[in-house]
Amino acid sequence: MTSIDLIKRRILVVGANGMLGQRVIEFYSVLNDVELLATSVEDKFVFEGLEYVQSDISNRTEIKKVIKDFCPDFIINAAAFTNVDLSETERELAWKINVKGAEYLSESARVLDSHLIHISTDYVFDGKNGPYSENDIPNPLGYYARTKLASENVLKISGIKYTILRTNVLYGTAKYSRPDFVKWVVDSLRAKKTIRIVDDQINNPTFIDDLVQGINKTVELRKEGIYNIGGNEFLSRFDFTIMIADFFNLDKSLISKIKTEALNQPARRPLKSGLITIKAQSELGYKPHTIIQTLELMKNELGL
Numbered sequence: 178m179t180s181i182d183l184i185k186r187r188i189l190v191v192g193a194n195g196m197l198g199q200r201v202i203e204f205y206s207v208l209n210d211v212e213l214l215a216t217s218v219e220d221k222f223v224f225e226g227l228e229y230v231q232s233d234i235s236n237r238t239e240i241k242k243v244i245k246d247f248c249p250d251f252i253i254n255a256a257a258f259t260n261v262d263l264s265e266t267e268r269e270l271a272w273k274i275n276v277k278g279a280e281y282l283s284e285s286a287r288v289l290d291s292h293l294i295h296i297s298t299d300y301v302f303d304g305k306n307g308p309y310s311e312n313d314i315p316n317p318l319g320y321y322a323r324t325k326l327a328s329e330n331v332l333k334i335s336g337i338k339y340t341i342l343r344t345n346v347l348y349g350t351a352k353y354s355r356p357d358f359v360k361w362v363v364d365s366l367r368a369k370k371t372i373r374i375v376d377d378q379i380n381n382p383t384f385i386d387d388l389v390q391g392i393n394k395t396v397e398l399r400k401e402g403i404y405n406i407g408g409n410e411f412l413s414r415f416d417f418t419i420m421i422a423d424f425f426n427l428d429k430s431l432i433s434k435i436k437t438e439a440l441n442q443p444a445r446r447p448l449k450s451g452l453i454t455i456k457a458q459s460e461l462g463y464k465p466h467t468i469i470q471t472l473e474l475m476k477n478e479l480g481l
């Protein structure tokens with residue numbers, strides 16, 4: 178090896194077709210010191226020309242083979258059963274993907290000494306007393322939330338190098354997935370549809386690229402443990418919607434306030450929630466954008 182040869186970091190992205198996964202792929206695919214492999218459950222990959230293997234995280238043999246063959250330095254787990262309400266009735270499936278999946282990744286990471294970066298959620302908290310720091314005591318309200326907390330516990334007892342990044346209300350540019358909250362608001366208001374938005378759920382919405390930044394800081398610094406990754410501003414979903422409407426100059430009279438309870442959703446939601454990011458800012462150098470900056474970025478990239 179000559180001195181100009183690069184030692185490439187081998188990064189496996191699990192759940193690569195998802196809203197977060199595809200943005201992680203876009204970020205790492207342009208770095209020439211990274212050898213990247215994408216995997217997800219679908220037979221097709223949204224990016225042409227990049228290395229992709231189909232695998233089901235809840236199939237122990239399948240996912241372990243993918244990991245053993247690639248031998249990653251880092252495994253980024255962006256795969257999950259993310260339908261919060263459906264998790265109440267599809268309990269077995271949600272458990273298999275969110276908990277057993279994390280267990281199978283951990284088993285392989287232990288054998289290969291890979292560092293597992295796992296994405297979790299503020300839903301591990303009950304929303305009585307947010308925003309939350311990394312040291313607050315979880316108390317999940319619904320089944321999805323319970324599977325996410327259980328997945329964290331899997332990592333904690335695994336003996337591997339792991340990082341749990343908790344995040345909330347992801348939004349941003351993910352061209353090949355379902356519309357994120359911002360695009361949904363913009364599309365609905367432009368189509369003159371009325372939308373009902375809860376004013377009693379408080380969070381700090383997280384721009385997907387800020388979470389990608391948090392993931393990459395973790396990779397660069399090889400930091401382990403739990404970190405909160407969220408946005409700069411804490412506000413209700415209704416106020417977030419008003420900011421979006423103001424920024425894009427849309428008709429705010431189409432937005433009406435509603436209480437979470439009136440939606441009668443199968444899964445309970447944490448209300449006073451959100452994640453304090455001081456630890457990530459001081460230990461990882463994490464620096465989130467402001468909401469206005471992110472809307473500007475989305476406007477330019479998506480042509481909104």
Ligand SMILES: NC(=O)c1ccc[n+]([C@@H]2O[C@H](COP(=O)([O-])OP(=O)(O)OC[C@H]3O[C@@H](n4cnc5c(N)ncnc54)[C@H](OP(=O)(O)O)[C@@H]3O)[C@@H](O)[C@H]2O)c1
Pocket residue numbers: 191192193194195196197198216217218219232233234235254255256257258259274296297298299325344345346347348354
């Ligand atoms: N979105 C949010 O607001 C939010 C908030 C807090 C935390 N999080 C966490 O952030 C992470 C990423 O979320 P996201 O919003 O990007 O979710 P997403 O868009 O639903 O992406 C999840 C990906 O995982 C794939 N997947 C599902 N089952 C799988 C399996 N058995 N094997 C392999 N892949 C499988 C999904 O495929 P299919 O689509 O085909 O099922 C999808 O491509 C998750 O851990 C989630 O819990 C998200």
